[in-house]
Amino acid sequence: MPELQVLVVDDEPAVRQVMAAAIGKAGYTVDSAASAQEALNRLDQTPYDVVLSDVFMPVMDGIELLRRARERGHAATFIMVTAFSSVDSAIDAIKAGAWDYITKPVRREEIVHRLEQIEAMRGLREENRALRSMVLVGGAAGQPYTFQAQAMLATERLISRVAPTDSTVLVTGESGTGKGVTARRLHELSARREGPFVPVNCAAIPDNLLESELFGHTKGAFTSADKARRGLFVQADHGTLFLDEIGELPLGLQTKLLHVLEAKEVRPLGAEQSRKVDVRIVAATNRDLPAMVEAGTFREDLFFRLSVFQIPMPPLRERRADLPALLRHLLAQRSQPSGARQVLGIDPEAEDLLLAYAWPGNLRQLENVLHRAAILADGDSITVADLAPEVVRAATLAGAVTSPGAAPATRPAEAGTGLDVADPPPEATLRERVRRFEIGLIRRAIDEAGGDRRLAAQRLGIGLSSLYRKLEEDERGDKADRLRKDEDDPRAALIGERPVLARD
Template identity: 90%
Template sequence: MPELQVLVVDDEPAVRQVMAAAIAKAGYAVDSAASAQEALTRLDQTPYDVVLSDVFMPVMDGIELLRRARERGHAATFIMVTAFSSVDSAIDAIKAGAWDYITKPVRREEIVHRLEQIEAVRGLREENRALRSMVLGGGAAGQPYTFQAPAMLATERLISRVAPTDSTVLVTGESGTGKGVTARRLHQLSGRRDGPFVPVNCAAIPDNLIESELFGHTKGAFTSADKARRGLFVQADHGTLFLDEIGELPLALQTKLLHVLEAKEVRPLGSEQSRKVDVRIVAATNRDLPAMVAAGTFREDLFFRLSVFQIPMPPLRERRADLPALLRHLLAQRTQPSGATQVLGIEPEAEDLLLAYAWPGNLRQLENVLHRAAILADGDCITVADLAPEVVRGAMPAGVHAAPIGSAPPPRGPEAALPSLEPPLEPPHEATLRERVRRFEIGLIRRAIDEAGGDRRIAAQRLGIGLSSLYRKLEEDERGQRADPVDRLDKADEGPGAARA
């Protein structure tokens, strides 16, 4: 991944030089600007990844710089710097689209930590675009992606049933499964589609700001509150409020949130008057909320209030039937690094390994693996050599070890035979990698069924696959055996007596 390009904006030369030196020492590319106007000119010329800007500057302040940068289409991540611990200016910055803010005097460690955080989540933008395209449709060829896996089809049915209602929805699932996109779909398929959709990441707002952010405040409610503020509940009136990472909400705020959900009214900080709001709540989390309830870190009554209707987002390992079409859908949306418009293909052996991998990082990991493979691909097709080593190793059956990238090819012939399973395998030099993986897979499935006493449901659970996937693989194996010319030749060699047996 290319290093971050950072632009430091501050009207004080000494501060500007100190921050730029700290960023350069941490290994990032850095430029500086003495004013917001100069910063806009530099942004027009260079696609900076991060802008570290002072808030209070003459002529044009940092928040106005952020707004104008967004109007011009610049996607740089903004971190605002202020000499005053002003809650009001911090809220202004976050509402205008700032990623975070820090106060002066700025410590080098704090700047570097923020940049490292941004660097760690840079892939999320790509992931969100991919997920949105996958769920809402619109591939490179104009064809929407359609689900095939039973788990995702069941999720789609839940979405279609609950979306037209005003029911509170809790979307659960691992990171990277598309919870945020599902929340937006619920809004777009509802009667509130013409109203606002207001997302808020409960984990991204400091504890001392989140109450004011959600409920608003009056002028003079606290130090630096020099004007009244509407909260996100009021902003989402007649629309949908998406509370992402709800499991990170502090306990004190959970009580106040529960009251708002039950009374359907909010009281801004410092006010004695409540205001009615008509808001649909969609919450999401990758945490185990029932376990948090048992541990006393999440209110039980709030959990029941939020989980009126639950939508679990299945991980990718439970959606293997979607993978073949999903791979092609993602590849169709990306061009080769050279800029060629030809869509990359994928060799059968590489596809087999991708289909066999467990994908613990879900769609985010799949997108990143394909991005890496597209960069490494020499021709118009992704090969096994282009895949990440951890994917190749993780997709191999037990006892099979992939050779290091760049090493000599393994020997062929009987000495290269793979470990045997029941039923016995054909000589490996007569089978492609696809066939060898398939036979190992079916051998593992049959062994798991035997060990489960013939109970295929238990076998599927132990193997970490869906029951429908297990049946499909058994059916594919039976069809393959009927069509396998080598198998028919072996039976002919056994003679008529063997055939009758």
């Protein structure tokens, strides 16, 4: 995803330069304007993502700049800055459409934190657009997309049942399976659809800021609290609060979150009284929360409170029936007018590789691979040469790709694993073929990680519990294979064990 483009607007050169330098140092693209009129001219020429604007400026102030920018159709997110922390100006800025409001002197950490929040929300919006028609809707609002894979059909039924209720929902699944998109769908199909949908990534906010972000604080509640701040629970009042990566929430905050869920009220840091909130909670995680409960790193009572209704998001490898349609859908999105050359199709050999790949990064990885391939493609179709190396490498190991004129490739046994990863027998089912292929990748990743299974799971983009489960499934499959071979070999009955190959 491209980095944020930020425009700093301030009539004081020193302040403008300091803020622009801090933003540039954080890795964002930044320009500056000395007046509101100059900022409007720049907005007409460049689609900035964020405008960091002073409120009090001569001729045209920051709030008027915001109003005129909206009238011209500019969608940039505005953060208003002022040395006068007046409540009236804050309210006017929010009413005009400002996303947030901060006071001078502005700290670099505060600016960067706000930009990271905007970047996270922007990423979720882009993921929604990319995956919307394949995970959410295909036609009129509320009409479910027609899936082929039974796993997604079952998930759609769960979504349609629980969405109209106020039930707390826990969405589980591997990274990239569309958990954030499902949370948005639950909101859009509920009676709260006209209310706010507020996403927060619990892993992206430092622990010392997370409590203030969730529950808010009063002015003076701590050293740097130079103004009061509404928490995300208050911002989501009468709407939905999406707690992504809930498994990363510190234990201390888990206790406070549990109280909010039970009492339906929040108390900002430094406040003497609590405030009632009407918020629906949707949480998501790629972690194994029951295992965390057993390990004492996640509260059992909070887990039960969050998992009133669970929606598991199936990984892409369990939705292979949907893959052909997903490939064409993503290519159709790439073909929309955007100034880039259009790629309209996929070469049959390249499509075979894409359909055979295990997709450990799920839908997000599929989108990225197609995006890269579309950029590299010379013609109007994607070929094998345009695909990501990991896709081609996996297919080569699986014997799906050979050099021109060469005999079909076979896969040797993995060194040190004792795993026979040769081509499966012709009678092997698709499930068995996929199992053998996946376990070969897993064992290879474990070897490359020096036996560190947690690191191997991270590199494969799967949870540690999923890695262990697949290893156990493979062990059971190997035992079943040996039993079948023993039953088929008449010598097994004589020696009471696996057949022994005769020596030369």
